[in-house]
Amino acid sequence: IRLELNVCRARALKVPIVRIPFDVNNNVWVIIQPLVWKLLARLLPNTPWSSYPDVVRFSHRNWYFTEKSDTAERFGRVWALVSPGNVHLQVSDPDVIRDMCSRWRDFSRPVQIYKMLAVYGPSVVTVGLQDWPRHRKAVATTFNESINQFVWDESLRQALSMTQYWTSPPSSAAIPDMEEDIRSLSLNVLAATAFREPYAFRGSTQLLQDSSNDNKNDKVNNTRTYRDALRVVNKHAIPLMLIPYRYLASPIPIIPQALARIGRAAVSLRGFLTSMVAAETEALNRGEAGSGGLMTHLVRSALDQETAHRIGFADDVKSASKKGLLSFDEILGNVFLINFAGHDTTAVTLSFAMMLLAARPDVQEWLHDEIVAVSGGRPVAEWDYHEMFPRLLRCRAVFLETLRLYAPIIGLPKLSSDKPQTLHVPGRDGDTLVVPPGSEIYPLLLCVQTDPKYWPDEPRKWKPARWITQEGGLLVPELGSYLPWADGPQGCPGKKFSQVEAVAVLAGLFGGHRVRVVPRRGESEQQARGRAQACADDVNYDLLLRMNHADGVRLQVVETEVDG
Numbered sequence: 001i002r003l004e005l006n007v008c009r010a011r012a013l014k015v016p017i018v019r020i021p022f023d024v025n026n027n028v029w030v031i032i033q034p035l036v037w038k039l040l041a042r043l044l045p046n047t048p049w050s051s052y053p054d055v056v057r058f059s060h061r062n063w064y065f066t067e068k069s070d071t072a073e074r075f076g077r078v079w080a081l082v083s084p085g086n087v088h089l090q091v092s093d094p095d096v097i098r099d100m101c102s103r104w105r106d107f108s109r110p111v112q113i114y115k116m117l118a119v120y121g122p123s124v125v126t127v128g129l130q131d132w133p134r135h136r137k138a139v140a141t142t143f144n145e146s147i148n149q150f151v152w153d154e155s156l157r158q159a160l161s162m163t164q165y166w167t168s169p170p171s172s173a174a175i176p177d178m179e180e181d182i183r184s185l186s187l188n189v190l191a192a193t194a195f196r197e198p199y200a201f202r203g204s205t206q207l208l209q210d211s212s213n214d215n216k217n218d219k220v221n222n223t224r225t226y227r228d229a230l231r232v233v234n235k236h237a238i239p240l241m242l243i244p245y246r247y248l249a250s251p252i253p254i255i256p257q258a259l260a261r262i263g264r265a266a267v268s269l270r271g272f273l274t275s276m277v278a279a280e281t282e283a284l285n286r287g288e289a290g291s292g293g294l295m296t297h298l299v300r301s302a303l304d305q306e307t308a309h310r311i312g313f314a315d316d317v318k319s320a321s322k323k324g325l326l327s328f329d330e331i332l333g334n335v336f337l338i339n340f341a342g343h344d345t346t347a348v349t350l351s352f353a354m355m356l357l358a359a360r361p362d363v364q365e366w367l368h369d370e371i372v373a374v375s376g377g378r379p380v381a382e383w384d385y386h387e388m389f390p391r392l393l394r395c396r397a398v399f400l401e402t403l404r405l406y407a408p409i410i411g412l413p414k415l416s417s418d419k420p421q422t423l424h425v426p427g428r429d430g431d432t433l434v435v436p437p438g439s440e441i442y443p444l445l446l447c448v449q450t451d452p453k454y455w456p457d458e459p460r461k462w463k464p465a466r467w468i469t470q471e472g473g474l475l476v477p478e479l480g481s482y483l484p485w486a487d488g489p490q491g492c493p494g495k496k497f498s499q500v501e502a503v504a505v506l507a508g509l510f511g512g513h514r515v516r517v518v519p520r521r522g523e524s525e526q527q528a529r530g531r532a533q534a535c536a537d538d539v540n541y542d543l544l545l546r547m548n549h550a551d552g553v554r555l556q557v558v559e560t561e562v563d564g
């Protein structure tokens with residue numbers, strides 16, 4: 001009955017409708033659906049996914065990825081996915097998406113689904129419309145060119161250490177855990193950028209060794225440094241979002257040891273952050289420069305200048321809000337958020353890029369030629385950010401193309417305000433769509449990013465070369481047709497940060513090395529590469545888009561042979 005009531009609501013909008021029996025985000029369905037798909041594959045082996053009826057295809061949580069631009073062809077640029085839970089309007093018109101992103105008050109982010117990210121306090125993604133500009137102003141000022149310069153230097157340093165780890169035994173035969181190593185690298189870059197304090201790279205096997213030594217020495221916490229605490233907190237963010245860390249860390253005996261350990265790491269992280277924020281505040285009060293990291297910029301943009309000498313921060317959220325500043329808890333909330341938003345997004349994209357590059361030695365060659373030409377054979381320690389980053393267009397192309405097809409965030413839900421909102425949608429009656437108050441609307445990023453109208457050259461193929469124009473510059477996609485970092489005032493402030501990190505890592509690695517797939521017994525090199533491509537296309541979307549079985553393809557990094 002609820003499904004049919006929702007169908008009636010959707011019909012009133014005069015848009016094509018696809019019915020599904022469960023809301024794709026329904027918690028029970030999220031948990032049981034992998035089993036359902038496994039069972040289906042077993043019962044009907046070799047049945048192509050495209051031959052299933054819509055009711056099956058659109059009940060899959062990954063339908064954005066599997067359908068790509070087909071929905072625009074079949075249903076047009078605005079249509080509705082209707083379940084007993086809700087009507088989800090789907091939009092794949094670049095102009096309409098940009099219009100919605102710029103009208104952030106009319107089409108806001110549904111903050112209630114991000115509330116759980118407020119582990120240490122409110123942040124730019126958890127507060128309502130009224131407080132959002134205050135948070136955004138403080139967060140946006142932290143991202144500047146001096147930070148990018150540091151990200152470049154640190155990412156190169158980490159990439160060299162990672163390459164050394166990958167080319168030394170035991171990893172030289174095959175990388176034990178490529179995804180985990182790239183996550184470590186990305187975490188080290190973020191941790192170092194916060195306070196301009198570098199950390200040594202530790203590969204997955206070294207981390208296992210560290211943790212077993214800690215257990216032997218009875219160190220229950222393994223959070224000796226800010227980076228270690230951040231690693232545990234980021235890795236176990238989901239339990240921390242569900243249960244307040246104070247409860248996990250409390251000495252209640254019924255709390256399992258594993259959870260208690262996570263709780264203690266969260267308490268340690270708060271302690272590190274508190275003392276670091278205090279140090280930055282004192283430096284400011286003494287008229288000193290501070291560390292110059294992300295944290296210095298955040299503290300300075302959020303600090304209450306009038307009372308800095310006395311208490312450092314506006315006392316509470318209310319007084320901070322009156323002055324347009326951030327309270328202490330809000331600063332901690334935003335530091336956590338920046339770390340959370342900036343860690344896995346870049347790391348999973350780099351992991352996809354590694355897998356795809358392993359499948360395509362020709363693209364590695366293409367990258368290598370550019371890196372050698374731009375660096376002029378100088379050692380990595382002399383690679384200058386301002387001189388090299390703008391010229392490493394092929395490295396940037398690999399990252400941009402990976403984000404086009406494998407964007408880590410593929411759903412950007414919007415909620416229309418409490419008044420009807422009009423959108424200009426060409427081709428509809430009167431070229432308008434009136435969106436009822438409180439409607440959920442989803443811009444279909446992967447649909448526009450694979451639409452042949454905007455990406456005419458084999459849009460579903462991973463082809464980094466499409467980003468290099470005939471004049472040798474970087475392609476500027478048609479407005480609204482490429483949105484992995486979203487768009488408008490609420491778009492990602494870490495866009496350049498992530499590009500600088502990714503380009504440095506790719507240049508640092510592929511300047512002198514190649515990655516290859518280790519073939520299975522009896523498998524040809526060609527078949528092994530096909531397996532790497534298939535692995536990149538076998539994905540799951542939990543918090544981010546990830547490969548299901550990256551560990552099923554063994555990669556090896558080898559030094560590039562010098563000609564002659």
Ligand code: HEM
Binds near residue numbers: 339341407493
């Ligand atoms: C490939 C890498 C990245 C991608 C694809 C990405 C994507 C996005 C997207 C799509 C949003 C908007 C989310 C929404 O509206 O619901 C966003 C927001 C945000 N991102 Fe990123 N991001 C990346 C890297 C980073 C990095 C490296 C940082 C920081 C170091 C960062 C910090 C943030 C923050 C703070 C926000 C919230 C902005 C606001 O609400 O005003 N991101 N990101």
